[in-house]
Amino acid sequence: MISEAAVVLTELEMDALTELVNLGVSNAALSLREMVREEVILSVPKVTIMAREEAITSLGEGDGRRLVAVHQHFQGDIEGRALLIFPEAKSMELVRAVVGGDLPLEELMELEQEALAETGNVILNGCLGTIANNLQHSLKISLPEVVYGGGSEFFSLAPPPNVADGVVFIYINFLVRERDIKGYIAMLLDFPSLVTLKGMLGRFIERVGEGGVVTRPHAS
Amino acid sequence: MTQKILIVDDSKLARMAVIKALNALRPDWTRLEASNADEALALVKNASPDVALLDFNMPGKDGLALAVEIRQLAPAMSLAVISANHQIEVIDRARAAGAFFLPKPLTEKSLGEFLNSATK
Numbered sequence: 001m002i003s004e005a006a007v008v009l010t011e012l013e014m015d016a017l018t019e020l021v022n023l024g025v026s027n028a029a030l031s032l033r034e035m036v037r038e039e040v041i042l043s044v045p046k047v048t049i050m051a052r053e054e055a056i057t058s059l060g061e062g063d064g065r066r067l068v069a070v071h072q073h074f075q076g077d078i079e080g081r082a083l084l085i086f087p088e089a090k091s092m093e094l095v096r097a098v099v100g101g102d103l104p105l106e107e108l109m110e111l112e113q114e115a116l117a118e119t120g121n122v123i124l125n126g127c128l129g130t131i132a133n134n135l136q137h138s139l140k141i142s143l144p145e146v147v148y149g150g151g152s153e154f155f156s157l158a159p160p161p162n163v164a165d166g167v168v169f170i171y172i173n174f175l176v177r178e179r180d181i182k183g184y185i186a187m188l189l190d191f192p193s194l195v196t197l198k199g200m201l202g203r204f205i206e207r208v209g210e211g212g213v214v215t216r217p218h219a220s
Numbered sequence: 221m222t223q224k225i226l227i228v229d230d231s232k233l234a235r236m237a238v239i240k241a242l243n244a245l246r247p248d249w250t251r252l253e254a255s256n257a258d259e260a261l262a263l264v265k266n267a268s269p270d271v272a273l274l275d276f277n278m279p280g281k282d283g284l285a286l287a288v289e290i291r292q293l294a295p296a297m298s299l300a301v302i303s304a305n306h307q308i309e310v311i312d313r314a315r316a317a318g319a320f321f322l323p324k325p326l327t328e329k330s331l332g333e334f335l336n337s338a339t340k
Contacts, residue, residue: 015232015233022231023324029305039307209233209236
């Protein structure tokens, strides 16, 4: 299914958004690397614009796997929500990686919410901040909140109620190899924000790529 | 001296940004573009570039693996791996493959330094 929003961005605009996400997530991984003291492996980001229902399905809704998300609401010329999502079963492992492995389980559990929120905060801020800086627009980012559940819960959080009309679903795996922690990042934008984002991407492309030739790559 | 430079990045915008910088730094150089490792290897074999800029994070074979393969085909070629991922492990692997590490977003300054060292 192709959502209404899918036709909005040109190929080059999608390319630019993917590059920005790549920059943002790479910055975030550098911060995460400092927190866990191990290399964080990143997949090539895949940016897809899809409807809310599709986004829920792509999170594996219905396979019974419980997920945990750290989410933050951002506001500025564009408004939306960013989520860092991973399987709930891995949440303690991530907490352990961040706070160090020597704490007894009881103490780890006490720290869980706080550590997840802080980890999410570092990753999502790193990501959103880089994107906003490159687009030369500032964003106000809310405090992180931890939610448990699945896509249907994550993609219908308030406020704003209409935020999930059109969903930019950014799929990027980050992997802390030694610990088998995998997660991904999603961003939700409504339709008006997507239109604004298109304009910002256009100006970003002019700044970054203007004067660069547009030849077809070829293997002659 | 005019040289032939190969630019490998799956992002067209990123290639445009590199070419924009090259227009300022080395306008007379011949540019070859590839959007993945296979295209790049074919160009290395058929067009013998002198210098190559390789994006790290590409679908399929990444820029570090590509650097290792190019090194075997063309030991004398000057290589740089470009990456937004500045983790020390990535930088170390680039160096181990005999490649320069250039952070993304690419600046004219860092690219200029690499090109100067490449043409010494």
